[in-house]
Amino acid sequence: MDVGTLAFSALYQFGDAFAFLVLSACGLAVIFGMMGVINLAHGEFIMCGAYVTVSAAHAGLPLPLAIVLGALVAGMVGALVEIVVVRHLYDRPLDTIVATWGLSLIGTQGTLILLGSTMAGVGTPFGSFQVGAYSYSLYRLVLFVMAIVVLAGLYALFNWTRFGVMARATIQVPHMAAALGVDTRRVYSLTFALGAGLAGLAGGLYAPTMTLVPTMGTTFIMEAFVTVVVGGADVFLGTAPAAALLAVVKATMTSWYGQLFGQIGLLVAVIVVIRVLPRGISGFLLRERA
Amino acid sequence: MNALTRFLRRLEGPQTLGRGPLFWAGFLVTLAAACAYPLFSDGYTVGNTVYFFTWIFMALGLCLIWGYGGSLSFGQTAFFGIAGYSYGILTINFGAAYGFTFVALLFAVAVAALFAALLGYFLFFGRISGVFLGIVTLSVTLVLERFMAQTAGPEWRIGSARLNGFNGMSNMPPLTLPWPGGDIVLFPDVELYYVVLAMLVVVYLGLRILVNSPFGNVLVAIRENPERAEMLGYDIRKYQLGTFVIGAALAGLSGVLYTSWGQYITPSSMGMTAAALPIVWVAVGGRSDLTTTLIGTVTVLAVFQALTIHGSQYALVVMGVMLVLTVLLAPSGLILALAKLVARPFTKRANNNLPGDA
Numbered sequence A: 001m002d003v004g005t006l007a008f009s010a011l012y013q014f015g016d017a018f019a020f021l022v023l024s025a026c027g028l029a030v031i032f033g034m035m036g037v038i039n040l041a042h043g044e045f046i047m048c049g050a051y052v053t054v055s056a057a058h059a060g061l062p063l064p065l066a067i068v069l070g071a072l073v074a075g076m077v078g079a080l081v082e083i084v085v086v087r088h089l090y091d092r093p094l095d096t097i098v099a100t101w102g103l104s105l106i107g108t109q110g111t112l113i114l115l116g117s118t119m120a121g122v123g124t125p126f127g128s129f130q131v132g133a134y135s136y137s138l139y140r141l142v143l144f145v146m147a148i149v150v151l152a153g154l155y156a157l158f159n160w161t162r163f164g165v166m167a168r169a170t171i172q173v174p175h176m177a178a179a180l181g182v183d184t185r186r187v188y189s190l191t192f193a194l195g196a197g198l199a200g201l202a203g204g205l206y207a208p209t210m211t212l213v214p215t216m217g218t219t220f221i222m223e224a225f226v227t228v229v230v231g232g233a234d235v236f237l238g239t240a241p242a243a244a245l246l247a248v249v250k251a252t253m254t255s256w257y258g259q260l261f262g263q264i265g266l267l268v269a270v271i272v273v274i275r276v277l278p279r280g281i282s283g284f285l286l287r288e289r290a
Numbered sequence B: 001m002n003a004l005t006r007f008l009r010r011l012e013g014p015q016t017l018g019r020g021p022l023f024w025a026g027f028l029v030t031l032a033a034a035c036a037y038p039l040f041s042d043g044y045t046v047g048n049t050v051y052f053f054t055w056i057f058m059a060l061g062l063c064l065i066w067g068y069g070g071s072l073s074f075g076q077t078a079f080f081g082i083a084g085y086s087y088g089i090l091t092i093n094f095g096a097a098y099g100f101t102f103v104a105l106l107f108a109v110a111v112a113a114l115f116a117a118l119l120g121y122f123l124f125f126g127r128i129s130g131v132f133l134g135i136v137t138l139s140v141t142l143v144l145e146r147f148m149a150q151t152a153g154p155e156w157r158i159g160s161a162r163l164n165g166f167n168g169m170s171n172m173p174p175l176t177l178p179w180p181g182g183d184i185v186l187f188p189d190v191e192l193y194y195v196v197l198a199m200l201v202v203v204y205l206g207l208r209i210l211v212n213s214p215f216g217n218v219l220v221a222i223r224e225n226p227e228r229a230e231m232l233g234y235d236i237r238k239y240q241l242g243t244f245v246i247g248a249a250l251a252g253l254s255g256v257l258y259t260s261w262g263q264y265i266t267p268s269s270m271g272m273t274a275a276a277l278p279i280v281w282v283a284v285g286g287r288s289d290l291t292t293t294l295i296g297t298v299t300v301l302a303v304f305q306a307l308t309i310h311g312s313q314y315a316l317v318v319m320g321v322m323l324v325l326t327v328l329l330a331p332s333g334l335i336l337a338l339a340k341l342v343a344r345p346f347t348k349r350a351n352n353n354l355p356g357d358a
Helices: A003-035 A042-058 A063-084 A093-115 A138-160 A162-172 A174-179 A184-209 A217-231 A235-257 A259-276 A280-289 B002-009 B020-040 B043-068 B076-094 B097-125 B130-149 B190-212 B214-224 B226-231 B236-262 B272-285 B290-329 B334-349
Strands: A128-131 A134-137
Touching: A003 A042, A003 A128, A003 A134, A003 A138, A003 A162, A003 A184, A003 A217, A003 A235, A042 A063, A042 A093, A042 A184, A042 A217, A063 A184, A093 A217, A093 B130, A093 B272, A093 B290, A134 A138, A138 A162, A138 A184, A138 A235, A162 A174, A162 A184, A174 A184, A184 A217, A217 A235, A217 A259, A217 A280, A217 B130, A235 A259, A235 A280, A259 A280, A259 B097, A259 B130, B020 B043, B020 B190, B043 B076, B043 B190, B043 B214, B043 B236, B043 B272, B043 B290, B076 B097, B076 B130, B076 B236, B076 B272, B097 B130, B097 B236, B130 B272, B190 B214, B190 B236, B190 B290, B214 B226, B214 B236, B226 B236, B272 B290, B272 B334, B290 B334
Parallel strands: none
Antiparallel strands: A128 A134
16 A cells, blocks of 8 residues: 555544544534533434434435534524523533433433434435545545534634624623623523534434434534533634544544544543643633733 | 540531431431331342442432532443442452452442542542533543443453443342351342441441531532632642542442342443433432432432333433423422422521521
8 A cells, every 4th residue: 555545544534533523512612612511412412413314304305405404403402492491500500511411311312212212314425435445435525524614604603793793792701791782691592502503413414424323412422522621612723623633533543443442542632631731722722822 | 435426426517417316316217217128028129129229329429529529520320330340350250258249349449439539630630620520521431331332242351251242241249248157148138238228327427427527628618619718728639539539439339239239230331321310319309418319319219210110211301301400490409499498487487597508
């Protein structure tokens, strides 16, 4: 095997890991960055997106539209959850985590009761291509591109729109923003819905590549947690570099020892990183900048 | 003598609800009822009751870490699993003769405590707190579950103990008391009931003494305001680490008892759902006090068991709903909320002097 194909293989695996980390973490990171709470029902929003996507695809909707629909439905469920539960707990961030865990239990088990233990999936689209002796799934490249698109889209949303300005003001000093006329409650609701929608998008995008079971959320959340912990509170200065760093660890460990050791590598990495940088990469970068 | 009375006086104090003759009379009546219970029941039912009791240690440990220390540990089931597997590996390899099962129990709990010390060192000395602590401990638990789930192959064996992957490990000997004239094998029956009940009383009273000791007072000070506690000269990291290790050891004890009770342990006893259950027990009862945690855990487990008989699928949904409602409506736990509700007409006249008003 020559150097070119080897490099491509490494790059492909890095891109695959990077896309997985970014897509599974960005919804969690958006909510964490805004409100300082971790949404433990994140995995259930991912599952929701995946189920809606696959059901819509079975009903005849083209896959891209089905994915968008999955994200929208997850976002709407997120808005509902915010209004019914999370809104009342903003002064008690630790309790929010516990409450969302309760929601996660309800979500997983409720899906199991309503829809059964598994659901017929849709095949991975686009087929594969050949580089050297190995064949690669084209869809994984699409996922990588989507991860970049999501990051770019979030950047645009937070920097170039009115919502973004209000959201950033609310992150910085909530009561000051409220005093200046920003409806912070609405900003919180929208952000939570956005985070849930991004989780749904991740679920929709990965739905064709995996089996649909009610507990599929747990496949994502460990990676999402780790990325957010390493990244810290900022999506662009935290999640993206953290995902890049962790993707190297994950891709290396996975290709050497297998999937599980990829995860163990991630876990060791996160424990080492928080020992050195307790506020994550973004905390480190922002302190340097300030 | 003087030291002993001082020690025992810590059974009641500012950090625990319940004091005075009335409370202890109630405690003794409850204990007597618990002791007499097997006389009015059959061995099978008593064995099932022990199953409840095995979980309470983990709940009390979480109560100490979360309720008193204010640290979110979502990974109690990791220690539960580690100790359970350790017990299995040790007893399958070395058998149950000469009371070795109790040595294995101590070893297994020590392994869990050691793991907690290592993990806790990185977490607390890295000054991880609040949200991140919960997330990292939960991640550790999830990875541990997946690790154990993939140990199905024959190469995963320690001595003669196969780890058996997702199917779990079974056929380890139950706890065995060495006894002149034949060992007493503690199958889930009346004998095991009394052993576990004795452990429970010791642990409960021991924890009461611990939280009313200077250690416990500092712990509560850290929960209320970590910076202030630090400014007063306490190295909060050491206190948090110590609490974490004690809580983990108690979770480990639960793990060992569970494993020996059913002679069975699986990776899913550590997973996401399993990890959520201790949170439910402790939060619903009232995490800020040992007694409310104890009562709450027993009650929730009884409800869970009753629901499981009628429709096991719905039990977990009910647990989730219960957790959400508790957090929303009665953040200090249902028992304290009920007590306040009952006490309200009286407290108005007594000028709001209810002790332990959290």
